Amino acid sequence: MKAIQxxxxxxxxxxxxxxxxxxxGDEVLIQVRLVGICGSDMHIYHGTSPVATYPRVIGHEMxxxxxxxxSDVKRLAVGDKVVMEPIQWCGTCYACRSGRKNxxxxxxxxxxxxxxxxxxxxxxxxxxxxxxxxxxxxHEAVLVEPFTIGAQANWRGDVKxxxxxxxxxAGPIGLCALQVAKIKGAVxxxxxxxxxxxxxxxxxxxxxxxxxxxxxxxxxIERITDGVGPNVTIDAVCTVKTFEQAVEMTSVAGRVxxxxxxxxxxxxAQFHIxxxxxxxxxxxxxxxxxxxxxxxxxxxxxKVNSFVTHRFALxxxxxAIKLIETSPNEVRKVVLEVGGMQK
Ligand code: MN
Ligand code: ZN
Numbered sequence: 001m002k003a004i005q006x007x008x009x010x011x012x013x014x015x016x017x018x019x020x021x022x023x024x025g026d027e028v029l030i031q032v033r034l035v036g037i038c039g040s041d042m043h044i045y046h047g048t049s050p051v052a053t054y055p056r057v058i059g060h061e062m063x064x065x066x067x068x069x070x071s072d073v074k075r076l077a078v079g080d081k082v083v084m085e086p087i088q089w090c091g092t093c094y095a096c097r098s099g100r101k102n103x104x105x106x107x108x109x110x111x112x113x114x115x116x117x118x119x120x121x122x123x124x125x126x127x128x129x130x131x132x133x134x135x136x137x138x139h140e141a142v143l144v145e146p147f148t149i150g151a152q153a154n155w156r157g158d159v160k161x162x163x164x165x166x167x168x169x170a171g172p173i174g175l176c177a178l179q180v181a182k183i184k185g186a187v188x189x190x191x192x193x194x195x196x197x198x199x200x201x202x203x204x205x206x207x208x209x210x211x212x213x214x215x216x217x218x219x220x221i222e223r224i225t226d227g228v229g230p231n232v233t234i235d236a237v238c239t240v241k242t243f244e245q246a247v248e249m250t251s252v253a254g255r256v257x258x259x260x261x262x263x264x265x266x267x268x269a270q271f272h273i274x275x276x277x278x279x280x281x282x283x284x285x286x287x288x289x290x291x292x293x294x295x296x297x298x299x300x301x302x303k304v305n306s307f308v309t310h311r312f313a314l315x316x317x318x319x320a321i322k323l324i325e326t327s328p329n330e331v332r333k334v335v336l337e338v339g340g341m342q343k
Contacts, residue, residue, distance in 0.1 A: 001019050009044075010047060030064040032117055035142065036143065060145060063138055093106065100287050133297070147293045153173075153177045169242075170192035191217060228251045309333060
């Protein structure tokens with residue numbers, strides 16, 4: 001079978017791999033149908049991921065169909081349409097015991113630390129495989145994982161109905177966070193340098209869109225929030241500067257959610273945090289968010305049918321990468337169709 005492997009940073013290849021088989025009773029064999037290309041996959045390809053190891057079959061945004069189940073599998077059956085929760089955790093460390101398996105000391109992420117979903121078949125333990133409604137389109141279901149990232153950011157920021165939420169950045173993560181915040185009943189502001197992205201964000205329910213190239217962000221946000229500031233700021237731009245801005249502008253008793261992996265220090269005065277009693281939190285991957293997100297998808301509450309903008313065959317990964325790199329403003333989510341998408 002075929003798989004996409006980043007051999008070393010900068011070198012990506014279609015390889016032939018042996019078909020995987022079920023070795024343990026709790027495992028399932030999945031025929032992969034669609035995989036999404038994530039910013040983190042691009043980082044692994046470029047050698048800018050601080051955590052990846054090589055060679056690596058990348059990919060973690062997957063939807064497929066159960067082809068075979070192990071003898072102890074209870075929740076899943078052959079033919080089920082499923083997505084994967086791309087993490088492996090120990091279950092015993094402090095993080096795991098605190099319900100935060102996504103930051104487990106032994107954490108391994110599929111497609112990063114261990115081989116991921118850019119392959120025709122994958123074997124996974126049942127506990128990280130989640131069934132979605134069979135009526136969901138493949139092109140919708142492939143988005144469940146990115147939306148769990150948005151759900152996590154909202155959970156970490158304790159977003160509640162009526163909160164003013166400012167999302168910095170209208171890329172895929174910002175847009176997922178936006179839609180989750182709208183479901184939670186927040187008033188949402190979102191910023192981006194691209195008017196196209198902002199137009200799309202507005203179509204998804206953003207109440208206010210701001211372009212720092214034209215708008216004075218501080219003035220606009222003060223006006224919108226009556227001088228109070230956003231109650232929650234989700235920084236999906238992840239620069240040294242945006243983190244500083246987030247801490248400065250967020251309201252009293254507010255929350256700042258950071259998603260970046262840069263180790264470049266920001267200059268943040270204690271004053272803002274203490275005076276306003278801010279909560280500054282990180283948000284990484286997700287912890288137990290699949291059930292909630294799948295419910296939004298199954299019930300039709302989450303409208304995602306316009307999110308996938310480009311489709312390629314697995315074999316055309318180089319073309320897909322080229323498109324992502326040359327047309328960043330036209331691309332929301334690029335997906336790879338695996339095995340010709342028969343059926
Ligand atoms: Mn992703
Ligand atoms: Zn653990």
